[in-house]
Structures are given as structure tokens and as C-alpha cells.
């Protein structure tokens with residue numbers, strides 16, 4: 001048994017002006033045996049494929065794993081970038097001799113200029129090379145897909161957790177299906193159904209209502225004989241593409257009617273919950289006021305989730321924390337390369353400094369905020385993640401400086417975007433997390449894998465920003481379906497005439 005594996009992933013935010021080019025991908029891409037070796041033991045899709053294939057005694061034929069390396073935020077993937085890596089996959093397969101199957105780890109939210117459904121296009125090109133052998137695909141749950149993908153591939157499997165902690169498991173589900181299909185013990189049939197919903201990321205947490213209700217139903221279907229995998233991707237709303245929004249995909253063993261029933265049922269359930277995917281969230285001013293009230297009542301610490309600020313320079317929450325006199329908080333990262341450079345060149349630990357930070361990317365990030373305080377940490381810390389997501393992975397920060405504003409208020413100024421999905425980024429710069437009442441994070445959902453176990457309350461806010469804002473009505477879409485709820489033209493018109 002010989003099975004090829006390849007990967008080409010991107011979650012493309014099409015509202016950003018700069019294109020994503022092959023230069024950006026080249027720094028993150030692996031080829032050949034490195035695709036297996038460098039994923040081994042890490043909880044990712046490819047490790048799941050490898051485990052199942054090795055268990056079956058199959059020969060693994062690794063082709064390429066194309067993904068972006070670190071770099072500035074960028075939007076649409078260029079056509080030439082897509083052609084380069086899609087071409088590497090097909091050329092690699094063409095030169096691989098006889099194969100029994102192909103496993104593809106894709107994402108589902110890649111957006112390519114001039115290629116409307118890139119993942120389906122990849123599968124069609126793979127099919128043209130390998131012919132009638134099983135092609136199976138794994139996707140992130142931020143995937144935007146429709147029947148074109150399920151028409152092109154034999155089976156499609158999607159994560160069920162956000163925060164994403166089942167990537168390896170999803171790889172194993174796909175790998176097992178591949179092995180049993182090649183052995184003739186399984187006959188994959190699948191159905192894709194689009195409920196017609198577009199959902200901001202901050203409402204998609206898998207362990208919480210409403211998504212939890214949908215995943216519980218998926219798992220219920222999976223207990224029925226014949227249903228192998230029932231998936232639901234809430235989708236990635238920040239890609240202006242025709243197949244945007246939620247997709248339900250059900251893979252069954254030989255019984256297309258059963259797959260259809262399950263997909264219809266899950267899709268109808270999602271539609272019935274549609275208005276609970278866009279409940280309004282408070283603005284920064286109201287949010288900070290409400291959080292301070294909670295703290296005064298002893299409901300603390302509170303994690304504030306500012307999901308719109310994936311760039312990390314936004315100052316809306318910081319400004320309110322200072323203006324409203326909140327204490328015992330730490331902002332783990334305000335991305336500001338200029339302020340970071342100034343501090344590195346002009347300040348020393350122990351100095352009192354005044355700097356203007358943040359708000360440089362554009363007006364939606366808010367005005368820069370002037371802070372005065374004592375520099376208590378400067379440097380480039382390296383540390384290992386301690387939360388369930390990528391636990392143990394080594395992080396090497398670029399330059400950061402922690403400034404203590406007094407009354408246990410801390411701001412970390414960082415040279416680049418700095419995630420803080422667990423406490424390691426804070427402790428690495430000397431913050432005692434146990435003393436904090438308010439933990440303002442620039443995250444939508446991933447932080448919850450760790451911070452839900454620390455914070456009494458998770459408090460999402462609707463702050464302005466450039467990426468992954470909660471209120472999709474403020475984005476200018478051109479390519480999405482007219483009937484997609486709640487922001488398609490049809491619904492806008494109905495709301496206006498009501």
C-alpha cells in the first residue's frame with residue numbers, strides 16, 4: 001500500500017490590501033521526507049496521517065507541505081503563488097510511481113485571485129494526475145467549502161474543536177478511512193450541505209452554545225451504523241469568496257441516503273440557531289465598565305477577548321482601562337515596532353519612560369496611547385507554551401519591553417504581534433498572573449483552551465479593527481451569495497422593508 005501525503009494551507013483575509021506571494025510561503029514550506037519527519041510527534045493532521053499509515057504498514061510518499069512562514073499580514077494569495085504549490089503537488093504525484101491513495105491536509109479558507117474554490121481546484125488537478133484512487137482531505141473548521149470539493153475528493157474530514165485541539169485526531173480519522181477504503185472494507189460516499197450562514201469567528205467556540213449543540217448532534221449521528229464522520233465547519237467570514245460560510249459534510253459507508261439525512265438534519269439545526277451566532281457584544285467603553293463591575297463583585301479574573309485585533313496594535317481596550325481607572329491588569333502585547341525600537345535603543349531596565357504606543361496600522365486600530373511607567377523587563381524571551389494548544393512548543397519572542405504603570409498595571413510593548421493563548425508569554429516577562437483581575441487578550445476563541453481554566457469570566461467585546469471583527473455588517477463584501485444570513489443582500493433588503 002503506497003499513499004502520498006501533501007499539504008497546502010492558508011486562511012486568507014481578503015480585506016487586507018497586500019497580496020500573499022510565493023516569497024511569503026517559501027519560508028514556511030517543507031518538502032519530501034521533512035514533511036513526515038518534522039511533523040512526527042506534533043499534534044497535527046500530518047502526524048495523524050503518518051500514525052495510521054504506519055500502523056497499516058503502508059509506504060508513505062511525502063510530497064510537499066506548503067504554508068506561510070512568519071511575516072507581515074497579507075491578503076489574497078496570488079495566482080502565481082497558487083500555481084507554484086498546486087504544481088508542486090501534481091508534479092510530485094506524477095513522479096511518485098503507482099499510488100493507492102492521496103491524503104491532502106488543506107485548510108479550506110484559502111482565497112486565490114482568479115481561482116474561486118482553490119481547495120476543490122487542487123483536488124481536481126490531483127484527480128487528473130492519479131485517476132481513480134481515493135483522494136481524502138482534512139480541513140480546519142474555518143473552512144469555506146461547498147459541493148465542488150466533495151465532488152472532487154472521495155472523503156472530507158473537518159476539525160470539531162475551536163480552540164483547535166483535534167488536528168491529529170482528524171488526521172487519524174482520515175488516515176483510517178484511507179486505509180480501510182484501499183483494503184476494500186469501506187466505500188466512502190459524502191454529502192455537503194450549506195445552511196446559508198456566515199458567522200464571525202468569536203461566536204464559533206466549539207465547547208459553548210450554539211456550536212456545541214451542533215457538534216453534539218454531529219457526534220450523535222456518528223454513533224449510527226454507517227455514518228463514519230459528520231462534520232460542520234462554521235467557516236471563515238473574513239474571506240470574500242462565493243463559497244463562504246458554514247458547511248456540513250457527512251461521510252458514510254456506501255449509504256448516500258443516510259449521509260443526506262444526517263447532513264440535512266445538522267444543517268436544519270444550524271439554521272434554527274442562526275440568530276444566536278450574532279448576538280451583539282458591548283463596545284470597549286461599556287465592556288471595560290462591565291468588567292470592572294464584575295471585578296468589584298468578586299467575579300475575577302476576567303479575560304477580555306478583543307477578537308478584531310489580530311494585528312495587535314489596537315488601543316481601544318488599553319485606552320478604556322486607563323481612562324476608567326482599572327487596576328491589576330496586564331496587556332501581554334501591544335504590537336508597535338517603532339516604540340519597541342525606541343525603547344531598545346534608549347531605555348534600560350529601571351528607567352521611567354513615556355512612550356506613545358499602538359494605533360499605527362490604520363484608523364480602526366484607534367489612536368496611539370501615551371503611557372508613563374517603569375521599564376521592568378526588556379529582552380527577547382524564549383519560553384515553552386503551557387496550554388493545551390501546542391503544549392511544549394518553543395516560542396522565541398522578538399524584542400519586548402514590559403512597562404509597569406503602577407497599581408499593578410502592565411503593558412508589554414512588542415516588536416511584532418504577540419499571541420497570549422496561555423500564561424507563558426506573561427510569566428516570561430515577569431508578570432505574576434495570579435495577581436491580575438483583568439486579562440485583556442487579543443484573541444477570539446483560541447485563548448479559551450487555557451484561560452477558561454484561569455478566568456472566572458470570558459468577556460468578548462466588539463472593538464473596531466482590521467481582522468475578524470464580530471460585526472460583519474461593517475465589512476464590504478462583493479462575492480458572497482445574496483441569500484447568506486444575516487448579511488447577504490436579500491436579508492439586508494428584508495430588514496430595510498420591515
Ligand SMILES: [Zn+2]
Pocket residue numbers: 140141142164
Ligand atoms: Zn481555524
